[in-house]
Amino acid sequence: MLSLLVAVLAGCSGHYPADPHGTLNRVTGSILRVGVSHNKPFTSLEGETPAGEEVALIEEFASTLDAEIEWMDGSVEELVDQLEHGRLDMIIGGLTDQTPWQSKVGLTLPYAETTDEFGQTDKHVMAVRMGENAFLLELDTFLQSQAQQSRGGQSR
Amino acid sequence: MSAERSRDTEHMPADVAEVMRKAVRLEWITIAVLVGIVIIVYLAMGNSQAMKTAWIEDMLSFIPPIAFLIGVRVTRRPADAKHPFGYHRAIGISHVVAATALVVMGAILIGDSALKLIRIEHPTIGGIQVLGTTIWMGWLMMAAMVVTAIPPIILGRMKLKLAPQLHNKVLYADADMNKADWMTSLSALVGVAGIGLGWWWADAAAAIIIATSILKDGIGNLRAAVAGLIDARPTTFDSKHTHPLVDEVDAHLQQVDWVRSAAARIRDEGQVFHVEGFLVPETPGAATPENLEAVRRQLFDLDWKIRDVTLSPVTELPNVLETQPEA
Numbered sequence: 001m002l003s004l005l006v007a008v009l010a011g012c013s014g015h016y017p018a019d020p021h022g023t024l025n026r027v028t029g030s031i032l033r034v035g036v037s038h039n040k041p042f043t044s045l046e047g048e049t050p051a052g053e054e055v056a057l058i059e060e061f062a063s064t065l066d067a068e069i070e071w072m073d074g075s076v077e078e079l080v081d082q083l084e085h086g087r088l089d090m091i092i093g094g095l096t097d098q099t100p101w102q103s104k105v106g107l108t109l110p111y112a113e114t115t116d117e118f119g120q121t122d123k124h125v126m127a128v129r130m131g132e133n134a135f136l137l138e139l140d141t142f143l144q145s146q147a148q149q150s151r152g153g154q155s156r
Numbered sequence: 157m158s159a160e161r162s163r164d165t166e167h168m169p170a171d172v173a174e175v176m177r178k179a180v181r182l183e184w185i186t187i188a189v190l191v192g193i194v195i196i197v198y199l200a201m202g203n204s205q206a207m208k209t210a211w212i213e214d215m216l217s218f219i220p221p222i223a224f225l226i227g228v229r230v231t232r233r234p235a236d237a238k239h240p241f242g243y244h245r246a247i248g249i250s251h252v253v254a255a256t257a258l259v260v261m262g263a264i265l266i267g268d269s270a271l272k273l274i275r276i277e278h279p280t281i282g283g284i285q286v287l288g289t290t291i292w293m294g295w296l297m298m299a300a301m302v303v304t305a306i307p308p309i310i311l312g313r314m315k316l317k318l319a320p321q322l323h324n325k326v327l328y329a330d331a332d333m334n335k336a337d338w339m340t341s342l343s344a345l346v347g348v349a350g351i352g353l354g355w356w357w358a359d360a361a362a363a364i365i366i367a368t369s370i371l372k373d374g375i376g377n378l379r380a381a382v383a384g385l386i387d388a389r390p391t392t393f394d395s396k397h398t399h400p401l402v403d404e405v406d407a408h409l410q411q412v413d414w415v416r417s418a419a420a421r422i423r424d425e426g427q428v429f430h431v432e433g434f435l436v437p438e439t440p441g442a443a444t445p446e447n448l449e450a451v452r453r454q455l456f457d458l459d460w461k462i463r464d465v466t467l468s469p470v471t472e473l474p475n476v477l478e479t480q481p482e483a
Contacts, residue, residue, distance in 0.1 A: 017351065017352040018353055020354045108282060128280075131277075133351065133352070133354075136282040137292050140290050141283055
């Protein structure tokens with residue numbers, strides 16, 4: 001009965017899980033607002049437009065949603081503040097799953113691993129606004145499929 | 157005093173001993189099941205704060221069965237010169253511990269959930285990789301909650317059947333803990349389903365409703381446990397009614413032929429009772445040691461729970477017993 005109720009209600013909003021603030025619906029076919037913090041090689045703000053591995057991933061992600069990207073640069077602290085107040089949809093900047101901001105943002109699954117200069121494994125993630133679960137799941141699904149493709153590419 | 161009584165170990169009739177063996181086995185099964193549940197919830201919890209709270213509650217659920225097993229083991233020790241009343245009260249201490257675990261669990265859950273509502277905290281649940289595809293982690297959490305809700309329902313019901321036969325209030329408190337377990341699982345299930353619908357408050361709201369009932373159970377058990385330790389009049393295992401033996405003992409003492417009036421006060425030692433009987437004889441010479449010993453034996457035969465009896469011939473009954481309200 002519960003699953004029926006869930007199915008009916010999900011049918012109304014279009015997504016299950018749904019976003020309390022409707023991020024995925026708003027972004028699709030429209031504008032994705034991305035905060036970028038400089039952190040090479042993942043993100044770079046040295047050029048005219050943002051560049052780097054994560055920037056390339058997000059450009060690809062936006063195209064799957066048929067969305068234009070609106071970039072905002074700043075320190076992670078500034079960007080988290082903007083995200084919390086709904087002025088941004090997500091943040092990139094070489095974040096890891098150990099980021100001290102994890103109580104204020106929603107983190108994706110790790111999409112890549114690197115080893116830092118101290119020999120510790122860094123699991124790389126991106127941040128979305130807290131509780132925007134439909135958008136988060138969309139991004140997770142995209143990043144995981146990209147990660148699988150790149151792993152497949154390396155092994156071949 | 158008969159020889160077997162004087163050993164004062166926690167022996168009991170064969171049928172009751174069999175129930176006790178079942179209860180002990182049930183508590184070991186409970187601990188084994190809880191270990192499984194704790195592992196499942198740990199694996200399904202990810203970064204979710206809500207699931208972390210559920211996990212801490214599961215850890216608290218270990219306390220009542222462990223308290224029961226230790227309590228039962230300790231009561232079996234025979235009385236000795238240093239412990240002339242035996243170790244029966246260990247059950248009472250176990251009951252306080254188990255009840256406190258329930259209270260703490262309810263209080264943590266209410267506080268944690270209220271804080272989430274006040275902070276307008278939107279629970280974030282993303283995807284998880286299962287067999288190469290990304291699915292919503294909420295589905296996995298809901299599945300985990302269904303799996304973890306079923307064993308406590310069964311175990312709790314089995315304990316509720318055994319608790320009255322043993323007059324064991326720890327077992328009863330543990331059955332309440334099992335009820336608390338499956339109800340929190342159910343509330344987490346509803347909460348996660350609600351989060352999926354975009355209702356960020358669903359998880360915390362469901363938890364508060366459930367936690368209120370857990371806290372109520374805990375406080376009820378704690379009151380009963382404390383009442384037992386301060387020698388309140390014995391009650392039935394669920395602490396709702398005066399124990400029938402209270403009236404039975406009084407009635408038995410009053411019908412003794414050489415007694416004019418009589419009353420008893422009874423201590424609930426956990427599983428067994430200690431009786432202090434006051435007898436006003438018809439004639440001063442009637443209360444001979446032989447007559448008193450005969451009455452003691454009759455009381456022992458009344459019920460296995462009556463473990464020790466002290467009888468005092470008196471000229472008038474103590475005030476508290478005379479004014480005792482009819483139950």
